[in-house]
Amino acid sequence: MGKYEKDAKDLLQFIGGKENISAVTHCATRMRFVLNDPKKADEEKIGDIPTVKGMFTNAGQFQVIIGNDVPVFYNEFVQVSGIEGVSKEAAKSAAKQNQHPVQRVITVLAEIFTPLLPAIIVGGLILGFRNILEAVPMGWLDGQTITEASQFWNAVNSFLWLPGEAIFHFLPVGITWSIARKMGATEILGIVLGITLVSPQLLNAYAVNGTSAAEIAADWSWNFGFFTVDKIGYQAQVIPAMLAGFLLVYLERFFRKHIPEAVSMIFVPFFSLLPTILAAHIILGPIGWRIGTLISSVVNAGLTSSFSWLFGGIFGALYSPLVITGLHHTTLAIDSQLIADFGSTNLWPMICLSNIAQGAAVAAVVYLHRGNKKEEQVSVPSVISAWLGVTEPAMFGINLKYTYPFIAAMIGSGIAGLFVTLFKVRALSIGVGGLPGILAIRPEDYLMFAIGMLIAIVVPFVLTMFFRRAGIFNKLDRVGEQMTPELSDYDTPREKQVLDMFSPLKGTVHPLKEAKDPVFAEGMMGQGVVIDPAEGKLYAPFDGQVSLLFPTKHAIGLVSNSGTEVLIHIGIDTVQLDGKYFEAKVAQGDNVTKG
Structure with missing residues (x-):
């Protein structure tokens, strides 16, 4: 057995x-x-x-x-x-x-957009750099932009439009390819479908609003005799591309089941692709355009109304929890639609500030836990990552673990979001969040966004230190403070006995169940906590006597003046060190004083 x-x-x-x-x-x-x-x-x-x-x-x-x-x-x-x-x-x-329907939708969105993120990030950086070159008058150039003053930089700016256009104007190609890839359809058909949505034969989506209905009917339509179809492109449009991509996938699945394998190579692509292209331009494209326009109009109206400051504050505070749930993937589609419809987005600046705030909260933890080399291996890279736009290491590695830094970051992000919304800060593109996000901001909004960045750094940093010191939202990081109230949060006492016990180590407190040794984690030795030490010094947690000092010095037993016994065990399997690296300042039977 x-x-x-x-x-x-x-x-x-x-x-x-x-x-x-x-x-x-x-x-x-x-x-x-x-x-x-x-x-x-x-x-x-x-x-x-x-x-x-x-x-x-x-x-x-x-x-x-x-x-x-x-x-x-x-x-x-x-x-x-x-x-x-x-x-x-x-x-x-x-x-x-x-998964319930909402979870499935979020999962699908994440799977579609995640492979596109590297290109979107690069595109955002390129367009941000082009903003500086062509749109910011420089005082040291007598008010001229860099492209106006330099032939070289004018050529660089023109050249950089190639990748910028490829990434954002042809975004539907990436979306239809990604949908085909994730859902097991033929990837090249997804690419071809995307190209038919942005072909040069079509009226560019950016020119639609400036073209009259009469011009479109005369110059930009296919006339089939008894009906016409507008030759409209869907550059940078998200929802039309998604609808077309899903239809392609489901048609291909249907025909693969019903067409004999001997001729499937010919007829499955034919009957899947052509009807999808036709439906995309007759039905799905126009419907998707209207849906996308409606969504972006509602969001834009909310962020430009008299209550915009409230919307901005709430979104700024809640964006980080959205990242935890995965719902933040939906904002990428909304941002893209806002840029397509209005030429800029008021959502992206708040997302950048949320990333900065999470990084600032971790920076405060780095400062508070300075000397904890083990934790710094996670926390320091997390700060850098968050300030470059990737917050998951910061949130899941540090902030959510301690809780109070996460809440401090939410508050700071909410205040910063409220501020930039109040001053109508908008971004011309999306891409890298965090500190480099300023490159995507409209040049006339640089100053207000910079102030927002300062708020997103200072407020979370200060609040993180305050929450820790005051014990607000904080149950795991109470170094040097009375630990007795917290013990009940980790393990149920076997005896109803209260002991005022203070932290014997500088470090971070964790529940006992997180101990790597199951003997301790399962409470076989009694209730307690785990402490990650920031330095190699152990202090008496109360007034009492040394009841036991192991010859290997890796563990010490204490008895308080009230008779409570406590065992302090240093490390896991440290008995094998046979006393090496340990130095005892007391002997068995000595009296000790707290601290």
Whole structure:
């Protein structure tokens, strides 16, 4: 009988049996199930299985925490269940069946736009640089722009339009390709479809508003005798391209099922592509254009109304939580539509400021935890990353872990968003968030945006330090403060005994369950906390006596004057050091004083 055979059989039974499992895989510590009916899982009984340390549901997966032995448990589970495991990607794909419609939409948007981000970022930088060259009068050039004063930079500016146009004007090509790629259709058909939406034979989307209906009817239409179709391009348009891309995918899937394989190479592409192109120009394009215009008009109206400051403050504060949920991917499409309709966007400046605010909060944590070399390996790169527009390392690595920096960043971002909205700051392009985002801002808005950047740095930095010192939104980082109230947040006391205990180390406090040693993590040695030390000095947490000092000096036992026993254990498996690197300042039986 295997080590975990009984527990594996119990888990199989309580999870609803083999027939309830659509897919199963595992990661470093967890079994990851995709269940046909999540309601059949008896969480109470699963939680009673000795090997199981917890469970939760995320992104359509029912995850059961096993611990470091999960590979062994997984192999025995596969044997007793007769279910072959799948790859993590296959499990994620299967998990989509358990996502509600909003989650599925967000997932699809993320999968469409993520492959396009490198090009969009480069395009944003290029257009931002071109703004400086051609649109900013320079005092040291007698009020001329750089392109007006220099033939060389005028040529550079003209040359840079090539990649800028390729990225943004031909964005529909990237969208239709990405949809075909992600949904398993023929990628080259997606590319061809995108090209038909931005062909030079069509009236450029940017020129539509300046062209009368009579001109379009006379010069920009296909006349089929009994009906006409406008020859309108969809440069930089997002929704028409998405609608066309999805139609192509579903038509290809349909015809692959119904056309014999012997002739599928000829007829599947033909019957998939041509009807999609026709529908894109007759139905989907005009409808998508109107939908996109409506969305961008509503957003633009909200950010230019008399209540714009309120809208800006709320969006600025809530953008970071949107990143956590994945909803922020929707803003990319809205930004693109705003630029296509109005020539600029008032949403992107607030997104840039939110990135800056998250980085500033981490910078405050770096300052507060200075000397913690281990944490700096995560925190310092996170600051740089956030200030260059990628906030996930900052949020998930530092700010969400401590909570109070994340809230400080939200408040700072909200104030900064309110400010730039009040002064009607707009961006001419999208691309790199964070500090380089100023390159995308309209030249006349540089000063106001710079002030917004300053707000997004100073306010989160100051609030992070204040929240930590005052203990507001802060339960894990109370260095040097009384720890007793927090102990109940981590583990339920076995005895109702209160001890005023102060931090024995400078460092960061974590729940005991985060200890890497299961003996401590599971509370077998009693309640407690884990501290990541910032320096190698241990102080007495209360007045008392040294009851035990191990010969290896890696652990010390203390008894308070009120009789409470406490064990302080330094590191994991440090007994093997046999006392090396440790220096004791006390001996067994010595009295100690707090601090």
